Amino acid sequence: MTENAERNIWAAAHKERIKWNEGSDEFVRLGKRIIERRLNETCGFAELNPYMSHFIETDPKLPGWLQVRFGNRPMPGRRTITGGIAVESGPTLVYSRGPSGEMAVIMYPVKSAVSNVEEDAIILRIGFIDYWGLHLGAQQDIRDLIAYAYVTSIDLKPTWGQRQRIRWLRFARRQIVNGEHKNPARTTAMWKLLGLVGSGSVTGIFRLLGPGLVGWLIGTYGNDWLKSLIH
Template sequence: MTANSTTNIWTAADKDRLKWTMDSDEFVRLGKYVIERRLGETPGFAELDPYVSHYVKTDPKIPGWLQVRFSNRPMPGRRTIKGGIAIESGPTLVYSRGPSGEMAVIMYPVKADVAEVTEDAIILRIGFLDYWDLYLGVRQDMRDLVAYAYATSIDLKPSWGQSLRVKWLRLTRRQIIDDEHHYPLIGSVAWKLVKMAGAGSFTGISRLAAPAVLGWFVGRYGTDWLTSWIP
C-alpha cells in the first residue's frame, strides 16, 4: 500500500512561474522609459526619427507583452502593380511572455508592397529572463532594431556595422521563415565540423582540440558579446 504524499508537486513550478511573471510585468510597466532612452543613444536613430514615427505600446489584454514599432511611410517614386504609391511598414520588436513565464524577444523586418526579405522574424532570445535581464538587454535590442530598419529597407543604406550586426543575427539566431521555425545556421555548421573531426578529417591534436575550440567559439560569440561592440 502506497502512503499518501504530503508534498504538493505543483508548488515549485507555480512559484517559479509567479516570479518570472512578476519580473516581466515590472519590465512591461517600466520598459517604455528605458526603451526611449536607449533609442536616443542608438546609432542611426536620430537620422531616422524625423521621417518615421515610433511607438512603444503595451496591451492590458495581453499580459507580459510590449511592442516597439516603427510607423508606415510612403515610398516616393515607387508604385505597386495596381499603380498606387507603395507603402513600407516596420520594423517591429516584441517582448512576449509564454505560458510558463518564459520571455521571447522577437524582431520583425521592414515590410513593403514592392520588396520583402527572406525571414518573417528573428528570435533574438527566448528563456526565463528576470527584470534585470530584460532591462540590461534593451540597449542591444534597440541597436538590433535600428540596424534591422536600415538593412531591410530598400530605400536605406546600412553602415558596415549595421550590415555586420544583421548578418551576425541571421547566422546565430533562430528565425521564422514561411511560418516555420529554423535553428541558427551556425549550429548546423558547427555540427558538420564536429562530424568531420569524428570521421578523421582532422588528425592528431586537431581532432581533440576541434570540439573544444568550436564549443568555446559558439558559447562566447553566439551571444550578444560580439554585437555589443558593433555600432
C-alpha cells in the same frame, strides 16, 4: 497517506512562474521609459525618427507583452503594381511572455509592396529572463532593431557594422520563414564541425587545433547555442 502524497507537487513550478512573471511585469510597466532611453542612445535612430514615427505599446489583456513599432512611410518615386504610391511599414520588436513565464524577444523586418526579405522574423532570444536581464538586454535589442531597419529597407544604406550585425543574427538566431520556425544555421555548422573533429576526417594542423577551436566556439557562443538546442 504518505508524506509524498501530502506534498504539493505544483507549488515549486507555480512559485517559479510567479517570480518570472513579476520580473517581466516590471519591465513592461517601465518599458516606455527604458525603450525611449535606449532609442535615443542608438546610432541611426535620430535620422530615422523624423520619417517613421515610433510607438511603444502594451496591452492589459496581454500580460508580459510589449511592442516597439515603427509606423508607415510613403516611398516617393516607387509605385505598386496597381499604380499607387508604395508604402513601407517600419520594423517591430516584440517582447512576449509564454505560459510558463519564459520571454520571447522577436524582431520583424521592414515590409512593403515592392520589397521584402526572406524571413518573417528573427527570434533574438527565448528563455527565463528576470527584470534586469530584460532591462540590460534592451540596449542590444534596440541596436538590433535599428540595424534591421536600415538593412531591410530598400531606401536606406546601412553601415558596414549594421550589415554584419544582421548577417550574424541571420546565421546565429532562429527565424520564422513562411510562418514556420527555422533552426539557426549556426547550429548546423557547429554539429558539422563537431562531426569532422570527432570522425578524424580533418587533417594536419586543423586536426590538432580542432578540439581547441570547438572549445573556443562553445565558450564564446555556448549559451546561445545550448539555448537554441533546448528551445
